[in-house]
Amino acid sequence: MIPAWLTxxxxxxxxxxxxxxxLRQTQLTKPPGALGTLETLAIFLAAAQGRARPQVxxxxxxxxxGDHGITAENISAFPQAVTAEMIKNFSRGGAAINVLARSxxxxxxxxxxxxxxxxxxxxxxxxxHLGPGTANFCQVPAMSQAQCLAALxxxxxxVMRAHAAAADLFIGGDMGIGNTTSAAALACxxxxxxxxxxxxxxxxxxxxxxxxxxEVIERSLMLHKLALTSPYQILRHLGGFEIAALTGSYIAxxxxxxxxxxDGFITTxxxxxxxxxxxxxxxxxLYGHHSAEPGHTAILAALRAQPLLxxxxxxxxxxxxxxxxxxxxxxxxLHNDMATFAEAAVSNRL
Amino acid sequence: MIPAWLTxxxxxxxxxxxxxxxLRQTQLTKPPGALGTLETLAIFLAAAQGRARPQVxxxxxxxxxGDHGITAENISAFPQAVTAEMIKNFSRGGAAINVLARSxxxxxxxxxxxxxxxxxxxxxxxxxHLGPGTANFCQVPAMSQAQCLAALxxxxxxVMRAHAAAADLFIGGDMGIGNTTSAAALACxxxxxxxxxxxxxxxxxxxxxxxxxxEVIERSLMLHKLALTSPYQILRHLGGFEIAALTGSYIAxxxxxxxxxxDGFITTxxxxxxxxxxxxxxxxxLYGHHSAEPGHTAILAALRAQPLLxxxxxxxxxxxxxxxxxxxxxxxxLHNDMATFAEAAVSNRL
Numbered sequence: 001m002i003p004a005w006l007t008x009x010x011x012x013x014x015x016x017x018x019x020x021x022x023l024r025q026t027q028l029t030k031p032p033g034a035l036g037t038l039e040t041l042a043i044f045l046a047a048a049q050g051r052a053r054p055q056v057x058x059x060x061x062x063x064x065x066g067d068h069g070i071t072a073e074n075i076s077a078f079p080q081a082v083t084a085e086m087i088k089n090f091s092r093g094g095a096a097i098n099v100l101a102r103s104x105x106x107x108x109x110x111x112x113x114x115x116x117x118x119x120x121x122x123x124x125x126x127x128x129h130l131g132p133g134t135a136n137f138c139q140v141p142a143m144s145q146a147q148c149l150a151a152l153x154x155x156x157x158x159v160m161r162a163h164a165a166a167a168d169l170f171i172g173g174d175m176g177i178g179n180t181t182s183a184a185a186l187a188c189x190x191x192x193x194x195x196x197x198x199x200x201x202x203x204x205x206x207x208x209x210x211x212x213x214x215e216v217i218e219r220s221l222m223l224h225k226l227a228l229t230s231p232y233q234i235l236r237h238l239g240g241f242e243i244a245a246l247t248g249s250y251i252a253x254x255x256x257x258x259x260x261x262x263d264g265f266i267t268t269x270x271x272x273x274x275x276x277x278x279x280x281x282x283x284x285x286l287y288g289h290h291s292a293e294p295g296h297t298a299i300l301a302a303l304r305a306q307p308l309l310x311x312x313x314x315x316x317x318x319x320x321x322x323x324x325x326x327x328x329x330x331x332x333x334l335h336n337d338m339a340t341f342a343e344a345a346v347s348n349r350l
Numbered sequence: 351m352i353p354a355w356l357t358x359x360x361x362x363x364x365x366x367x368x369x370x371x372x373l374r375q376t377q378l379t380k381p382p383g384a385l386g387t388l389e390t391l392a393i394f395l396a397a398a399q400g401r402a403r404p405q406v407x408x409x410x411x412x413x414x415x416g417d418h419g420i421t422a423e424n425i426s427a428f429p430q431a432v433t434a435e436m437i438k439n440f441s442r443g444g445a446a447i448n449v450l451a452r453s454x455x456x457x458x459x460x461x462x463x464x465x466x467x468x469x470x471x472x473x474x475x476x477x478x479h480l481g482p483g484t485a486n487f488c489q490v491p492a493m494s495q496a497q498c499l500a501a502l503x504x505x506x507x508x509v510m511r512a513h514a515a516a517a518d519l520f521i522g523g524d525m526g527i528g529n530t531t532s533a534a535a536l537a538c539x540x541x542x543x544x545x546x547x548x549x550x551x552x553x554x555x556x557x558x559x560x561x562x563x564x565e566v567i568e569r570s571l572m573l574h575k576l577a578l579t580s581p582y583q584i585l586r587h588l589g590g591f592e593i594a595a596l597t598g599s600y601i602a603x604x605x606x607x608x609x610x611x612x613d614g615f616i617t618t619x620x621x622x623x624x625x626x627x628x629x630x631x632x633x634x635x636l637y638g639h640h641s642a643e644p645g646h647t648a649i650l651a652a653l654r655a656q657p658l659l660x661x662x663x664x665x666x667x668x669x670x671x672x673x674x675x676x677x678x679x680x681x682x683x684l685h686n687d688m689a690t691f692a693e694a695a696v697s698n699r700l
Contacts, residue, residue, distance in 0.1 A: 029439055030446055031428065031553035036642060036662025038673075077699045078381065085696040089379055094689025096380055103683050203381035204699060292386060310660065311677070312386025323388075326676035327661070333453050339444025346435040349427045349554060 002232050002277070003149055005156060010280050011257030018047035021054075027340040031349070037308065041286070041328055042335035048259040048284065049168065053336040056328045059106035060162035061171045061318050062249060063090060063097055064155065066113040066241030067133025068178030069142065070220075075181045075213040077204040080133075083177045084115045090175070091122045096315055097173055100322035107165060111158065113151055113241035128154055130241050134182075138220045141227070141237045142182065148236040148244055155248030163256045169328065170253045171288075172246045173318025174266040177203075180293060183269040185217045185238040187299050189228050190272055195221070198295035200265075202314075231276035239273075246270035247277065254281035261328070263321040264291035264314065268299045275303065286328070288321030289313055352582050352627070353499055355506060360630050361607030368397035371404075377690040381699070387658065391636070391678055392685035398609040398634065399518065403686040406678045409456035410512035411521045411668050412599060413440060413447060414505065416463040416591030417483025418528030419492065420570075425531045425563040427554040430483075433527045434465045440525070441472045446665055447523055450672035457515060461508065463501055463591035478504055480591050484532075488570045491577070491587045492532065498586040498594050505598030513606045519678065520603045521638075522596045523668025524616040527553075530643060533619040535567045535588040537649050539578050540622055545571070548645035550615075552664075581626035589623075596620035597627065604631035611678070613671040614641035614664065618649045625653065636678070638671030639663055 021043040026032055033039065045054035065087050071080045089095045090110045093102070101108040112119055114130040121127070130150050134142040143151070155172070162170050176182075180202035187198050195217035201210055221228075224237045235244055247270045253260045254274075262271045262285050275282040282303055289309035290296060300307065308324045341348050371393040376382055383389065395404035415437050421430045439445045440460045443452070451458040462469055464480040471477070480500050484492040493501070505522070512520050526532075530552035537548045545567035551560055571578075574587045585594055597620045603610045604624075612621045612635050625632045632653055639659035640646060650657065658674045691698050 028446075029436070029444060030665050034553070034663065034665040035446065035669075036664070038661060038663065079697050079700055082697050085694070086379070089689055089694040089696055092689070092694065094379060094694045096378075096385065096684055096688055099683050099687045100680060102687075103680055203384070308661070309677075311388060311658070313384065313388065314386070315380050315384040319385075323677065323680055326680075327659075327673065330450060330453060330673055330676075333449050334446055337449045337452075338446055339439055339442070344435070344439040344442065344444045346439055347429050347432050350429055 003152065006251060006278055008255045010254045013047035014050035015047065017050050017052060018043055020052060021046035021335065024335065028338040029341055029344050029346045035334060038331040038334055041331035045259065045328065045332060054332045056168045056325060056332055058165065058167045059104055059169050059171065059325055060165060060167035061097065061101055061106050061108045061173060061322065062158035063110045063173035063175060063317055064113060064242035064245040065110065065175040067116045068176055068182055068240050069134045069136035070138060070181050071178040072136045073138050073216045075216055076177050076202060078177050080116050080177050083175060084117060084119055086175050087112050087119060087125055088122060091124045095317060096319045097317035097322060100319060104322060104325050109158065111154055111245065113154060113245060134240055137238050138216055142239055143236050151241045151244035152248030155245035156252040159249045159252035159256060159258060163258055167258060170258050170260050171263065171318045171321045172249050172267055173263060174242045174246060174316045176240055176242050179240050179242065179266050181213055181217060182238060182240040182243060183266045184295055185220055186234060186273060187269050187295060188217060188221060189234040189238060190231065190276060191298065191302055193298060198298055200293040200295050231273060235273055243270050247273045250274035251278045251281050254284040260285045261321040261324060262287045263318045264289060264316060265293040265296045266316055268296060272299055272303055288324035291320065353502065356601055356628055358605045360604045363397035363633065364400035365397065367400050367402060368393055370402060371396035371685065374685065378688040379691055379694050379696045385684060388681040388684060391681040395609065395678065395682060404682045406518045406675060406682055408515065408517045409454055409519050409521065409675055410515060410517035411447065411451050411456050411458045411523060411672065412508040413460045413523035413525060413667055414463060414592035414595040415460065415525040417466045418526055418532055418590050419484045419486035420488060420531050421528040422486045423488050423566045425566055426527050426552060428527055430466050430527050433525060434467060434469055436525050437462050437469060437475055438472060441474045445667060446669045447667035447672060450669060454672060454675050459508065461504055461595065463504060463595060484590055487588050488566055492589055493586050495586065501591045501594035502598030505595035506602040509599045509602035509606060509608060513608055517608060520608050520610050521613065521668045521671045522599050522617055523613060524592045524596060524666045526590055526592050529590050529592065529616050531563055531567060532588060532590040532593060533616045534645055535570055536584060536623060537619050537645060538567060538571060539584040539588060540581065540626060541648065541652055543648060548648055550643040550645050581623060585623055593620050597623045600624035601628045601631050604634040610635045611671040611674060612637045613668045614639060614666060615643040615646045616666055618646060622649055622652055638674035641670065
């Protein structure tokens with residue numbers, strides 16, 4: 001049932017470079033540990049990239065977009081048309097992720113997996129036409145086998161392009177009205193949690209709207225209860241095209257040894273799904289930010305993830321991860337370019 | 351007693367630009383509030399700079415260095431010689447703040463206010479020779495009137511240079527072995543807190559070392575009890591040259607209408623001192639990061655400050671603030687360059 005490529009062995013970080021980087025951090029002109037998480041990041045990247053001097057110059061951002069049949073249940077503050085409209089906005093460079101990608105000099109690609117009204121030939125967008133969005137998973141499985149496999153494969157294809165372009169870091173972004181409902185449903189099924197714990201306002205629901213959204217998820221989980229026999233079946237029954245693509249991309253990144261900077265709520269659920277489908281992939285993940293979407297905390301805890309930023313963002317598109325890229329870059333610059341105690345003739349501690 | 355310039359009126363942020371920026375944030379193609387703190391930052395900077403399109407291109411960093419007589423009480427994990435050695439390291443570009451300033455394209459100046467062994471003519475360093483460090487405030491006042499006033503004025507002079515260079519943002523950094531002891535003592539006196547609450551390991555004391563450091567502060571507070579009659583006298587009796595310079599710089603920045611990005615423990619104590627000397631200056635402050643030094647939390651709370659980053663850093667030099675600059679830059683880029691709903695023909699919420 002699961003495609004063969006999902007079982008390709010994962011790359012392992014370079015433990016020699018990890019040790020060398022840890023040693024170097026103790027030699028730089030600063031009290032030991034004084035750069036906090038920046039030290040951990042530099043050591044992580046040295047090990048992941050197998051380099052004494054890690055770098056995050058080439059950043060690859062793939063934004064995966066798709067519509068969700070569950071929007072028929074009135075679970076979003078924005079109309080479904082926004083998914084397609086935002087794909088056009090991405091193509092014209094007007095969205096948040098465009099602005100951030102430009103400021104980073106990052107490569108940005110947009111993958112339209114399928115919208116309610118099919119889009120064609122938008123400049124700079126790849127249209128995969130997996131369907132007019134997913135089906136309404138409050139009534140039927142969200143995806144067919146073929147759709148779910150194609151979406152996973154779409155994510156893998158993005159990572160292969162990133163790898164071919166010698167990317168130092170992969171970021172996946174999401175766009176899809178209704179996708180916090182799908183992501184919360186997936187997380188409930190994976191973590192055996194109650195919908196009310198993991199359901200939030202998304203783009204801006206009222207408290208009544210959030211309660212309704214949790215009820216929709218509760219009904220959906222009951223409906224598919226007997227079919228949710230594996231992480232893959234959970235993904236197929238409750239997921240979205242873009243969430244499956246993110247999941248596939250994260251697994252492929254770990255297979256290629258390409259570090260991933262996970263974004264917010266949607267992408268962290270995809271990261272959890274990836275870890276369940278291919279245990280060990282999370283070793284390649286860093287986490288850009290802690291989303292304001294309340295369910296994010298539980299998903300992060302399940303991955304033992306500590307995000308770099310906590311700025312109350314809840315936009316998706318990969319925007320929180322993109323914002324954190326300069327933290328990684330500066331961690332590398334400090335690791336690579338600071339003087340050692342010996343080089344600078346500075347006394348070490350008493 | 352207090353120099354006349356401390357009472358120059360403060361500039362006020364531009365409330366029209368603030369309103370315009372707040373409105374613009376609601377028109378950009380994102381759910382309202384979805385950029386979290388980035389929205390607040392853009393609005394703050396638009397008001398502070400009086401510009402519809404705020405920017406943080408020209409960043410000015412002044413690192414203030416000085417020695418502390420209190421090191422005679424054995425309160426630091428590093429020898430006093432490190433202050434002078436690090437000034438040389440700054441001049442050669444090997445310290446963390448050099449690496450960060452280069453990556454930002456920031457102007458970096460180093461002000462040596464006075465070290466135990468006097469330094470002269472180090473390239474790129476301004477030597478002010480206020481004395482061989484402060485006096486040991488466990489025995490006598492840390493600074494004479496003349497020294498304290500000259501240190502405050504040195505900070506003001508840095509801001510005047512930054513202002514003349516059309517800086518968009520001012521960052522002050524600190525270097526001085528022993529300065530967490532001075533900063534903790536100042537905070538205890540300003541906030542009426544017990545030393546044990548605000549004393550931490552600094553560059554790396556053991557728990558026993560921290561207890562001893564708190565006892566030294568306790569004795570110093572007792573010694574000067576009757577003299578600590580005003581914020582200025584607290585600064586003079588317990589402060590350091592670099593802390594007084596930072597205090598002066600922050601007050602001058604608010605007078606010039608130059609936004610300040612405060613760094614960590616030492617600089618936040620200087621920010622609190624500045625607010626006590628010239629109430630209202632804190633309106634011009636942003637806070638770069640939450641230091642791992644445990645006393646920082648209480649000082650931040652006293653200023654109702656919410657730092658942008660929390661990455662376990664505790665280095666000083668302005669490094670945590672420098673790390674946060676790209677967050678401000680990206681907040682400006684998003685505010686200035688994202689498309690509006692109307693421009694992108696994206697539907698607004700239901």
